[in-house]
Amino acid sequence: MDKIKVLFKNNIRQYGMGIALISIIIFFQLITGGILMKPLNVTNLILQNSYILVLAVGMFLCILTGNIDLSVGSVAAFVGAISAILSIQLKVPVIPTIFLSLLVGAIIGAWQGYWIAYVRIPPFIVTLAGMLVFRGLTMVILKGQTIAPFPESYQIISSGFIPDILSSGELHITTLVIGVILSIIYIGLEMQKRKNTLKYDFEVLSRPLFIAKLGVTVGMVNLFTYWLASYKGIPTVLILLAALILIYGFVTNKTVAGRHVYAFGGNEKAAKLSGVKTNRVLFWVYVNMSVLSALAGIVFAGRLNAATPKAGVNFELDAIAACYIGGASASGGIGTVYGCIIGGLIMGVLNNGMSILGVSIDWQQAIKGFVLLMAVAFDVYTKNKAKK
Numbered sequence: 001m002d003k004i005k006v007l008f009k010n011n012i013r014q015y016g017m018g019i020a021l022i023s024i025i026i027f028f029q030l031i032t033g034g035i036l037m038k039p040l041n042v043t044n045l046i047l048q049n050s051y052i053l054v055l056a057v058g059m060f061l062c063i064l065t066g067n068i069d070l071s072v073g074s075v076a077a078f079v080g081a082i083s084a085i086l087s088i089q090l091k092v093p094v095i096p097t098i099f100l101s102l103l104v105g106a107i108i109g110a111w112q113g114y115w116i117a118y119v120r121i122p123p124f125i126v127t128l129a130g131m132l133v134f135r136g137l138t139m140v141i142l143k144g145q146t147i148a149p150f151p152e153s154y155q156i157i158s159s160g161f162i163p164d165i166l167s168s169g170e171l172h173i174t175t176l177v178i179g180v181i182l183s184i185i186y187i188g189l190e191m192q193k194r195k196n197t198l199k200y201d202f203e204v205l206s207r208p209l210f211i212a213k214l215g216v217t218v219g220m221v222n223l224f225t226y227w228l229a230s231y232k233g234i235p236t237v238l239i240l241l242a243a244l245i246l247i248y249g250f251v252t253n254k255t256v257a258g259r260h261v262y263a264f265g266g267n268e269k270a271a272k273l274s275g276v277k278t279n280r281v282l283f284w285v286y287v288n289m290s291v292l293s294a295l296a297g298i299v300f301a302g303r304l305n306a307a308t309p310k311a312g313v314n315f316e317l318d319a320i321a322a323c324y325i326g327g328a329s330a331s332g333g334i335g336t337v338y339g340c341i342i343g344g345l346i347m348g349v350l351n352n353g354m355s356i357l358g359v360s361i362d363w364q365q366a367i368k369g370f371v372l373l374m375a376v377a378f379d380v381y382t383k384n385k386a387k388k
Contacts, residue, residue, distance in 0.1 A: 066332025105294025
C-alpha cells in the first residue's frame with residue numbers, strides 16, 4: 001500500500017487527470033442513461049475533438065517554454081480557406097493541396113517565430129497580432145462567403161474510416177485485430193522496460209501491481225476498439241492523432257531537441273549558459289505550432305466540408321485549456337504530451353455530456369472555465385507543496 005501511495009504521489013499530475021477523465025466518463029454515462037459510451041457517440045467524440053487534440057500537441061510545446069500561441073484558431077481558418085481555394089476553385093489534387101497548405105502554415109510559423117525568438121517581442125503580443133491579421137486575411141480571401149464542398153478524397157483525412165479487410169459483417173473485425181496487436185506490443189514493451197529497469201537495480205512495481213497495470217490497460221484498449229468496431233471501425237483521423245502522439249511523445253522524452261525545450265521552460269538563462277541555443281529552440285517551437293495549426297485547419301475544413309470565415313473561433317482557448325487541464329505547468333518546463341491529450345478528452349467529454357443533457361452553451365462555457373481554473377489551482381497547489 002505504501003508503494004502505491006508513493007507511486008501516486010510521484011505521478012500525481014499524470015494519474016490525477018487520468019482518474020478525473022474516468023470519473024467524468026462514468027458520471028455522464030450514468031446520468032445520460034448510457035448514451036455517452038454508445039459506439040456512435042464514441043466515434044463522434046473522436047471526430048469532434050480531433051482538431052483540438054492536434055492543436056493541443058503543438059500548444060504543449062509552446063507552454064513548455066512558458067508561453068502560449070493565441071493565433072492558432074485564425075491560422076487554422078486561414079489555411080482551411082487556402083486549401084478550399086486550391087482544391088475547390090483551382091482543382092488542385094488533394095495531396096499537393098495538403099502539402100501546400102502545410103507549407104503556408106510553416107511560413108506563418110517562421111514569420112511569427114522570427115519576431116518572437118530573434119526580435120524578442122513577447123509571444124503574447126506577436127500571436128495576438130497574428131490572430132487579428134489571419135482572421136482578417138481569411139475574410140478577405142473568402143470574401144465573406146463559404147466555399148464548399150470539398151472532394152470526397154479530401155474529407156477522408158477527417159471523416160473517413162479504415163476499410164475492413166477481414167470481414168463485411170456488423171463488427172469491424174480489422175479494428176478488433178488491431179486492438180489485440182496493440183495489446184501484445186504494449187505487453188512486450190512493458191516487460192522489456194521492466195527487465196531493463198531491474199537490470200540496473202532500480203525500483204519497480206511489485207509483480208501483482210505490474211500484472212494489474214497490464215490487465216487494466218489491455219482491457220481498456222480492447223474495450224475501446226470493440227466500441228469502434230461496433231460502428232464503422234477506426235477513424236482515419238484517429239490514426240493521424242496516434243502518430244502525432246507517438247512522435248511528439250518520443251521527441252519530448254527521448255531526444256536532445258525535446259530536452260532542450262524542457263530546459264528552456266525550466267530556466268532559459270541556465271539553458272543558454274549550458275549551451276542550448278535558446279533562440280533557435282523558441283523559433284522552431286512556433287514554426288511547429290503553425291504547421292500543426294495548418295493541419296488542424298485541414299482536418300476541420302474536411303469535417304465541416306467547407307471553408308468559412310468564422311472557422312477556428314476559440315480553438316486557441318480550447319487547446320490552451322486542454323494543456324493546462326492535462327498537467328502542463330503555467331510557468332513552463334513541466335508536462336507531457338499524453339497529459340495534454342487527456343486534458344483535451346476531458347474537455348471533449350464535458351462538452352459532449354452536457355450537450356446530451358441539454359445544458360445551454362452559456363453554462364457549458366462557464367463550467368469549462370471553472371474546470372480550467374481548478375486545474376491550474378491544482379498545479380500551483382502541488383508545486384507549492386513540493387517546495388515545503
